[in-house]
Amino acid sequence: MHTLALILTGLASFTLFLCVHILLWRSIHGEKGITLLAQLSLGSILLMTVIADVWFNVRWQDVLVVSLPLHAFLTLAYFHLYVGTYRSLSVRILNELAQAG
Numbered sequence: 001m002h003t004l005a006l007i008l009t010g011l012a013s014f015t016l017f018l019c020v021h022i023l024l025w026r027s028i029h030g031e032k033g034i035t036l037l038a039q040l041s042l043g044s045i046l047l048m049t050v051i052a053d054v055w056f057n058v059r060w061q062d063v064l065v066v067s068l069p070l071h072a073f074l075t076l077a078y079f080h081l082y083v084g085t086y087r088s089l090s091v092r093i094l095n096e097l098a099q100a101g
Contacts, residue, residue, distance in 0.1 A: 005056040009063060010070030013048035017041050017075065034079065041075045 020040055025032060045068060052058040052067070 002056075002058065002062075003066070005052060005058050006062055006066035007070065009048050009052040009056075009058065010067035010074075012051075013045040013067065013071045014074040014078075016048060017044040017071075018078070020044065034083070037079065037082070041071070045071045 017040055020043075021037065024036075024040070028036075049060050049063045049067070052063060053060060
């Protein structure tokens with residue numbers, strides 16, 4: 001159960017990050033970038049670490065060993081996808097053409 005709780009903590013923190021990212025990106029006007037995404041990611045893993053400590057009685061050191069690498073892998077994969085698609089030149093050109101027409 002302990003290992004499952006750690007894995008679920010990593011998955012839940014990434015899910016929380018995605019949900020907050022989607023909600024904030026619709027409402028924030030102005031500069032949005034990787035720095036804000038990194039802050040959201042860090043905040044989500046910290047919050048889920050506290051929740052795992054309270055609900056599952058999981059030590060934060062165990063979260064650092066299991067949940068944090070899982071969360072970091074998923075977040076970096078998402079960053080790669082985000083930068084590769086949303087920030088690519090061809091998608092930007094297509095987006096500007098769609099808005100102009």
